[in-house]
Amino acid sequence: MSFALISPDISYDRVPLQTPIRLGILASGSGSNFEAIAQAIADGKLNATIPIVIYNNPNAAVVERASRLGVKAILLDHRLYKRREDLDRAIVETLRQHKVDWVIMAGWMRIVTAVLLDAYRDRVLNIHPSLLPSFPGIRAVEQALAAQVKVTGCSVHFAHLEVDSGPIVMQAVVPVMGDDTAETLHQRIQTQEYRIFPLAIALAAHQAQQPTTNN
Amino acid sequence: MSFALISPDISYDRVPLQTPIRLGILASGSGSNFEAIAQAIADGKLNATIPIVIYNNPNAAVVERASRLGVKAILLDHRLYKRREDLDRAIVETLRQHKVDWVIMAGWMRIVTAVLLDAYRDRVLNIHPSLLPSFPGIRAVEQALAAQVKVTGCSVHFAHLEVDSGPIVMQAVVPVMGDDTAETLHQRIQTQEYRIFPLAIALAAHQAQQPTTNN
Numbered sequence: 399m400s401f402a403l404i405s406p407d408i409s410y411d412r413v414p415l416q417t418p419i420r421l422g423i424l425a426s427g428s429g430s431n432f433e434a435i436a437q438a439i440a441d442g443k444l445n446a447t448i449p450i451v452i453y454n455n456p457n458a459a460v461v462e463r464a465s466r467l468g469v470k471a472i473l474l475d476h477r478l479y480k481r482r483e484d485l486d487r488a489i490v491e492t493l494r495q496h497k498v499d500w501v502i503m504a505g506w507m508r509i510v511t512a513v514l515l516d517a518y519r520d521r522v523l524n525i526h527p528s529l530l531p532s533f534p535g536i537r538a539v540e541q542a543l544a545a546q547v548k549v550t551g552c553s554v555h556f557a558h559l560e561v562d563s564g565p566i567v568m569q570a571v572v573p574v575m576g577d578d579t580a581e582t583l584h585q586r587i588q589t590q591e592y593r594i595f596p597l598a599i600a601l602a603a604h605q606a607q608q609p610t611t612n613n
Numbered sequence: 614m615s616f617a618l619i620s621p622d623i624s625y626d627r628v629p630l631q632t633p634i635r636l637g638i639l640a641s642g643s644g645s646n647f648e649a650i651a652q653a654i655a656d657g658k659l660n661a662t663i664p665i666v667i668y669n670n671p672n673a674a675v676v677e678r679a680s681r682l683g684v685k686a687i688l689l690d691h692r693l694y695k696r697r698e699d700l701d702r703a704i705v706e707t708l709r710q711h712k713v714d715w716v717i718m719a720g721w722m723r724i725v726t727a728v729l730l731d732a733y734r735d736r737v738l739n740i741h742p743s744l745l746p747s748f749p750g751i752r753a754v755e756q757a758l759a760a761q762v763k764v765t766g767c768s769v770h771f772a773h774l775e776v777d778s779g780p781i782v783m784q785a786v787v788p789v790m791g792d793d794t795a796e797t798l799h800q801r802i803q804t805q806e807y808r809i810f811p812l813a814i815a816l817a818a819h820q821a822q823q824p825t826t827n828n
Binding site for chain 2: 569
């Protein structure tokens, strides 16, 4: 599986997608990436629907966002499942009930297992606030500041078992300013996340809809 | 020690430098970065002179380049020194004879030791063809291709004992194209190396010439 280049200068804002796709969103927090994806759909930039948002934390603000956007949201509280695999089995069941094609980890703070990755093989996308392979794992923005890099960014990639690994679909770059805090830098990165995540979903789905070739 | 941000959009091509600096260049190969630095000096973009180029390989093409540019070049063949420290002692002696202020590793393929780094503390700069901390070590361009990143670049950084570590002074970004080979990608990176290395030298020297502050 190979993916087209997306450079820092993304010169288009829409990847044509012949067949609409059904997205299942996994979110643990505010759901701002979820809203960016929903907005891209509303704007006709991403040929998709969102039949379901799954959240794991009863206090996640994503639920209000989903309500406002008229998207169904279901709580699967990870504390009610003994093992990670049990949570993932419930997630897969919910996704299947809603006929989901692609699983979108939009700030999903749980480690996913082979139960989910096997059920949706090459159909699980994650976004991470760094230019992978730099700064995987938690507190990526703080890691970048500590390393004194002059540029950082975000990466949309296929989720694999190893955290923040898997083929990269798209990356965007932002400068690190001399007076940046983790907060100001994170905001700059998030602006790019909202821009590339819908595009990367469309690109990955577009490539999956193409007849198989050798590259 | 902290350094001003340089973003991928370097919007200037000259850092003012009140006092001219004397550069000692260490090169093992073709010396194309050396020539880019010499050109920046000739163009008035870098207030510096190059009293000496040191090369370690009798066949390095840098010697012809130095000759053409009228810069003195001295061979210090690493095979004539038993230990890395012995080579570095000869280098330091040569640099001192030529009253060098800053040591510039421009494609220097030898690991430097504390002998050199202590003699020129915080005055040794290296360039590496990746967005550090991604892809340190050899074959950085091949590493980037293998990792399927969509963006890569180059980094100018202070040399520390650990290879390709040390505070980053400047980075530039290039896209990775879908049909890139290591050669085409390396060429794209080198174009940026020639652009930022003279700027980064000027920036580092400029900061060193400023009165000491807390940041």
